[in-house]
Amino acid sequence: MQVSDYIVKKYGRTAFPRETMLEGGTDDMSISDLIAVIIGKGSRYESVFAISERIIRDYGSKTIAEIKDPAKIDQMLKIGLVNSCKLVAAFELGRRFYSPSVKRKTLIRGPEDIYGHTKEMSGFIKEVFRGLYLNTKSMIIHDENISVGHLSGTLVHPREVFKTAIDCSANSIIVVHNHPSGEAQPSKNDDEITKMLKETGEILQIPLVDHVIIAESGYYSYNKEGRL
Template identity: 45%
Template sequence: MQNSAEYKFDLKEIPKEQRPREKLIKYGPDVLKNGELMAVILNTGYRGETVLELSHRIIKEYGSKAIVQEKNVGRLMENLGIPLVKACQIVACFELGRRFFKEEPGRFPTIRSPEDAYRYLEGMKKLKKEQFRGLYLNTRNKIIHDEIVSIGTLTANLVHPREVFQPAIEYLAAGIIIAHNHPSGDPDPSEDDLKVTRQMTKVGKTMAIEVLDHIIIGNERYVSLKDKELM
C-alpha cells in the first residue's frame, strides 16, 4: 500500500484557471494538452512534483506513442519512478482506449518501405532511453500490432526472441519490423545491434515469420539494416 503522505499535491492546490479538470468540464477535452489530460487521470502529484509536473515528465521521458502501448505496470514504475497506483491508472486507461478502438479503420498504416516505417516511428528520436519496438504486419504489410519489447541498452541478452515473437503468434503476423532508437543521436548500427538482428532473423526463419527490417532511429536520420544489406 502506498504511503498517502507521499502525495503532496492535488489538482485543488493548482490555481483554478489552470486546473485541468475544470478546463475539461468547461471547454471539453479538445482544449487540453496531453499533459493536462494525463493530470486528470493521475489526480495527484508525487514526492514533491505537482500533478502537472509529474504528468509532463511522464510523457516527456517515456514518449507519447510508447506510453500508449505500454502494458507492463512494473516496467512503468521502474522507468518513471512512480508508485503502483499511478502506473496502474496509466496502463488501465490506455488499455481501455485500445480495446474501444481496436477495430478502428486506418488506425495502423501500411508499411511499404523503410521510409514508411520511419515516419511511423519518428517520435522515438525524442526518447531519452533506448527502446526496442516490434511492428507486426499482416500479409499486406499493414501494421496489426505495435509493441514495446524492452527499454534499456540493446544487447542480445536484454532482448529475448520469445518476447519479440510471442506477439507475432498472438496476432497471427506474417512479418515483423524491429526498431530501436539511439539516444546519442547517431543511428549507425553497433555490433550488438547487428548481433540482435542476426539472432531475430534466424529465429524468424525457423518460425516462418520473416523479420523484414531493423530500423535504427537517430536525431535527424535513420538506418535501415535491410537497405544496408546487413541482414
C-alpha cells in the same frame, strides 16, 4: 525514536519517498519506492513503504499494472479507492506513452514508412525496442514496445519478439529501436540482435523484414543497406 527514524532503520531509506526522488531522481528507486510515491502516505495501520512492498510481494507489479478497475485494485490491496485510482491512472499513463496503439492499419512499403511511423522515438532518452507486426498485405496489425532499457542498452530476446507475432497471427515483423546518443549507425550488439532475430524468423517462418534504428541524425535500415 521518531517514526521517521524507525522507517529509515527498517527500510534503509528516507521516510518520505518523494524526497528520495527529489534528491537523486528515479534511477536508484525500486518499483516499490515508485509505488510509494504514487500512493503518497500510509494508513493508520501500515506505512506507505509497508503497503508498497506488500503490493509487490503478494501480487507483483505486472499483475497490478494490468488491472484497470480501481474497485478491483482496492478489493485486492485494501488501500482505498483514492489510492487505487492513482495506481490505475499511473499505469495507464505508462501504457499510453510507451505502447502506442494502432488506430488504423498503416501500410509499410519501405524504411521511409517505418521511419514516418516511429520517428518520435528519436527524442526518447532511454533505449526502446519496438516491434511492428504485419499482415500479408504489409499493413501493421500490432505495434508494441518490447523492452525499455537504460542508455547503456536494452536486453532483447527472440522469445518476446516472436511470441507476440504468433499471438497476433503476424505474417512478418519489423523491429525498431532508438539510439539516444543521436547517431543511427548500428553497433556490434545491434548486428548480433538482427542476426539472431533473422535466424529465428526463418525457423518460425515469420520473416524479419527490417530492423530500423532511429536517432536524431536520421535512421538506419538493415534492409535498405542490403544486410537482411
